[in-house]
Amino acid sequence: MRIELITTGSELLLGQVLNSHPGYLSGRLALLGLELARQTAVPDGR
Numbered sequence: 001m002r003i004e005l006i007t008t009g010s011e012l013l014l015g016q017v018l019n020s021h022p023g024y025l026s027g028r029l030a031l032l033g034l035e036l037a038r039q040t041a042v043p044d045g046r
Contacts, residue, residue: 007042
């Protein structure tokens, strides 16, 4: 099964914060036989 990770935060889109979640989660998902196929970041409206 392929998974999409959706993260929120304008600071992610602006590069002010390093998004470490995809790297960690892709490893954990792989242990379950899942693939992190896509990651999308959206602004949080602040």
